[in-house]
Amino acid sequence: MGRRFEVEDGATLLHRSGAGGPTVVFLAGGGMFSLYYWNVHNLVAEFTTSVIYDRLGTGWSETVDLPRSGTQVTDDLHQLLHAAAVPGPYVLVGHSLGGLYARLYAKRFPGEVTGLVLLDPTHEDIVDYLSEEKAQRLRDSNTDDLFPPEQLDAMRTAYQTTFGRALAGWPAEIVAHYLRQPSSACWPDSLSRGV
Template sequence: MINQNKIEIFQKGKNGTPIIIFTGIGCSFDEWYEVTDLLSQSNRVIMFHRPGLGESEIGNEVRNTQSVVNEVNEMIHLLKLSEPVILIGHSYGGLCAQHFVKVHPNKVVGIVLVDSTSVDLKVLDDLNLPVLNEESTDEYWMEKCHSYSLMNQGELTKIIKPTLTEKQKLFMKDIQQRLIDFQVNPSLYKAMHSEISNWKRDADIIKNLVEYPNIPLIVIGRDKEHCINLGVMDGLPEWELRVFEEKWQELIMYQANLTQNSNLIFAQNASHSIHFDRPDIIIESINKLNYFLLMGEFLQND
């Protein structure tokens, strides 16, 4: 129990520096099945579902990055993690990880941001992209999430028609079922509505907190051209996709300037879901951090 709510926590592996994974908005930690299976061979891996996700209970509290910081800090205490941890943050989870490391720098020994949401995400709203913006504004998603949060599982199943990716279909049957059930939980959409409604305000708060600590940071970004090609295949305007992807890449590159002790990697042939498309890069990044912890020397990119 954390803050009087039941929180779903998953642990794998017993040795090595603990790794805590922050998932993106609307994302299950079961999506990380392949990555954690490999990481657990060298590290103790800890994943959790924020309130409203999976089996984690949600109340009427505001869902923002500060809430996540408080919950993860309490989770560290409950799990009796006495040593600093490695954080992996994907998408919105990367925003949460950036907040956590600024508030609790002594509890983090390294961080991997995986195509992370930027503290400057507001600049994306300034892009004049008529087609892309038609169904991608915060207001659009908040309205959609609110309506979904009022439905039951049966109604959600009919509307969403939950599916699995080809890679997810290779997962164990119980993991596949959990991923299906995850998508038709009304509480998920209640949580998403609150997180989306607060994330721009959260980003401003994080940006204005103390300087980012000088600990090893690995920033992984998606493949710009690959994402443009995927969008074109879906019938979206190439020029809009290019404008958006170039600005997204610029924000990713800026994250590598948060500390002088950083690596910047662009994952070839990867979409936003790098943990699906290029799990090897995430594994390699953790290996670098493990090397640093062992040798005291961070492997910089050439």
């Protein structure tokens, strides 16, 4: 599925289906990657070009230190779309954290974007709308502290079982690879430490 293209900071996976325009590009939420959008990607590809990709450090793209800045992420996407010769203009579909990246991409490269679809998007000012206690908790959060080591195996099994059922209709080779992914595929990155 798809192929990797070189951008400045590493090889990035992109899968394209369909034909025509405008091209729809899916930007995954945090801790997610392209295959989460496989079904809707295939539906969109029935009437136009549809693109799913894995940001650097996620899915089948090259491993990099995370987190990365919005500028780095949008530079990567800009380079990727051009390296893969994906025709514009683009309709960016940003889910959660991907919504932030979609909006930033449109701001930085307005001539390439014809529309935005934001699915439960995160907003950069979210902390301003929280109580001080919740805002401080968010600023201080550390995923390393969320899960006690003795719970990791049980949580891994639960995630794999749940995602295995949810993906039952997907191609078997994709599901098998997806469920083997040690990080954001089936459990938060903090759960993959020590795998």
